[in-house]
Amino acid sequence: MLLLLYYVIIQACIQVLPYLQPLEDTIQTAVDALSVVFIPDPEDDGQNNGDPTSSLNFPIPKLVRPYLFAVFITLIVIVLQLLVLLANMRRNLLxxxxxxxxxxxxxxxxxxxxxxSGNIHFAGYFIGYLIWGFILIAAFSVVICVSIDAFITFGNVRFVEKILLKVIPSVLFVLFKQYLNKILAQYVFLQHRGEVLALNNRRILMIFIFFNFFLDAFLGFISSIVRLIKSVIGGIIYMCRLDYSPLGRKLETMDGGFSSYCGFLHTECTHRHPVMLVFVSLLYTQTKIKELAMYDRNYVDNFKGHVFELKKQSSSRYVRKWKLAVFLIRNPTIVFFRKSFLSQLNIEDLHALNDLDNDDKKNLQRRLSIYTRRMSAARASISSETNINIIEKQRF
Structure with missing residues (x-):
């Protein structure tokens, strides 16, 4: 990953720089053609002093400096996003x-x-999203850096100034309205100055909502545009993050990158769960210890000249039975996990009991009904202490 990022940065800094100078004239022509739509007649106050750039709506500065700054900013953003991705991956897995x-x-x-399938696609999707995210963030950073460099170099940019003159009043009005609503909500419409979520002065509140409705309709139109802009910017910045879906909570499964991320985590959780690994390791260790003890004893007996066969102690069987009985008395719901109980179930009942993922009310009632019908499989001394509430609490 770091090697790929290093390669992309080197290629972006070395291979692209020779093509920036020829692109300046092309970009200037395209920007002028686009700016004519917003500013048909460039203003000329007679103070251009022979400078051809003063008559342009958006003069393009030298692209080398803003391009290098944009690449540097993109590198910082990508590295931070990758670090956050790794941290989120660890947290989500836990x-x-x-x-x-x-x-x-x-x-x-x-x-x-x-x-x-998502686990298979995860590695490739990660590289693809990383490269595409780098390109989008770099392009967005270039636009920002070129605009700032144009302001610094030429003093003013008529195209950007016209846009700001139209946007800033609306933004200031929206901010003023939001802060006004917060102040009124805290000191007028809520009890104890907002420390308690309880309404106060309800008649005044209803009157204010009635007259505020028409203004909020206009503000909602502006807010929808701001929402769209934020979504585009957020999607560009978080493009390299597979753990984040710009589609939202309800539609995140439609995102291929997020689906591959979920598949990777679920697969890792299934095969690398610490409880499962410790349990399997314990079983494997005990098996190896018994095999080693058996091998050592047979080796010693063969060395002495006679073969010694281990005799199973008859008392060990009764000890295991006694321990099992005590364990089942202390944990009565374990009866329903034993072979004697599961062997009496059909295939549909086994699927209903093992399908722990579908925990809706219908499946829960079905599983409880299975336990109720099959309680006769257990002995009365054990199952009599287990009621349906205990089963529901411990099993689910």
Whole structure:
């Protein structure tokens, strides 16, 4: 990843710089043609002093300096985004280990194939989104740096000034209206100056809402445009982040990058869960210890000249049975996980019990009904202490 980023930066700084000088005239012509739509007749106050750039609506400065600044800014943004991505990946993986689904959608059985496919696509999508994000952020940074450099070099840019003169009053009015609503809400319409979410002066509030409705309709139109602009800028900046979907919480599964990210995390959680790894490691260690002890004993016996066969102690079986009985008495719901109980279930009941991902009310009631019908499979001394509330609490 770092090697790829280093290669892209070197190529952007070395290969592109020779082409910037020929592009200046082309970009200047295109910008002039575009600015004519907003400013048909450039103003001429007679103070150009023979400077041809003073008659241009948007004079383009030398592109080398703003381009290098834009590449440097893009590099900083990309590195920060990658660091945040790695931190979020670790946090989201720990959340999946704990069973939390506040950020990553909960695993569903019907999407197992999609998770496996997303895990396959994750590495390639990560590189593709990184390169495309670098290009978009670099282009956006170039526009900003060129505008700032034009202001510094030429003193004024008529095209940008016209846009700011039309945009700034609306923005200031929206900000004034928002702060006015906050002040009124805190000191007039809420009790205890906003420390309690309880309305005060309700009649005045209803009158204010009635007359404020028409103004908010206009502000809503402006806010929708600002929302669209923020979405575009946010999508450009967060393009290299697979853990973030610009589509929103309800539509994030339609994002291919975010879906591959979820598939990768769910696959990692399934195969690298710490509890599962510790349990398997414990079983593997105990098996190896027994094999080593058996090998050492057989080796010693063969060395003495006679073969010794281990005899199973008859008492060990009764000890295991006694421990099992005590364990089941202390944990009565474990009865429903034993082979004697599961062997009496059909395929549909087994799917209903094992499908822990679909935890809606219908499936929950079905699983509880299965436990209720099959309680006779357990002994009365154990199952009599287990009611339906305990099963629902401990099993689900």
């Amino acid at each position: 959340q999946l280990f704990r069973g939390e689904d506040c950020e990553i959608p909960r695993r569903q059985r019907s999407r197992y194939v999609s998770y496996a």
